[in-house]
Amino acid sequence: MPDKARPNEMRASNADRDAVVQRLQEAAGEGRIDFSELTERVDRALAAKTYAELEPLTADLPSGRSADPGEPLLLKGGLHGASRTGRWQVPGQISAHGGMGGVTIDFTRTDCRLPVIDLEAHGQMAGVTIVIPEGWAAETTEMDPGIGGLKDKTTPEREAGAPLIRLSGTGGMAGVVIRHPNAWERRKLRRLS
Structure with missing residues (x-):
């Protein structure tokens, strides 16, 4: 039986790619990245095959979800x-x-x-x-x-x-x-x- 892939080597789904594209669009709307960088990152996100390829695209951006995790x-x-x-x-x-x-x-x-x-x-x-x-x-x-x-x-x-x-x-x-x-x-x- 083959070893399980590490999480960042796992294959990304369409929903994963869409979530990254959505975050990039939000970041552009917030003025964090300019239009040319948005275009370049969106192209890379849509072509990404694994989580490892998606993660760097939003690593320098704050989370778009401003949610308080609250008390356990x-x-x-x-x-x-x-x-x-x-x-x-x-x-x-x-x-x-x-x-x-x-x-x-x-x-x-x-x-x-x-x-x-x-x-x-x-x-x-x-x-x-x-x-x-x-x-x-x-x-x-x-x-x-x-x-x-x-x-x-x-x-x-x-x-x-x-x-x-x-x-x-x-x-x-x-x-x-x-x-x-x-x-x-x-x-x-x-x-x-």
Whole structure:
């Protein structure tokens, strides 16, 4: 089995290239780069094949996302369970412990401006369920499936500017599930919007 590529050697997607182009356009609008430099960098971004080729194009620019990562959030399922749903402020770090009651984290109605959210999940006895909007992506390589396992039901396509959930922790006895909204949840979201 071949070794995994280092993160910056991984192939870039259309969404990754689009996100860099968007940031470059914002930087030009802010007066940070001139038109000729914008054109040159956009051409390089559109031709980039790996993250290593994309990273230098915005390395000298401040992040276009002026979001406060906030205080870390800790959710403990305990005996009765815990959930974070509806509209809520998403911090940069979240820790969820399923306990005996389970934990549900629903990001579908949040307005998150963070590029990356580090989420440490421990399924324990009742599990952790994470629901992310379509267009968001999940990175689950740091997750230990434990006995209960990890069920990643997300699609790999990430929209330009959409957050990435970087999942770590362990599945424990009941496991961890990360997914997009199911049909019932999508109907409910349409009614709420």
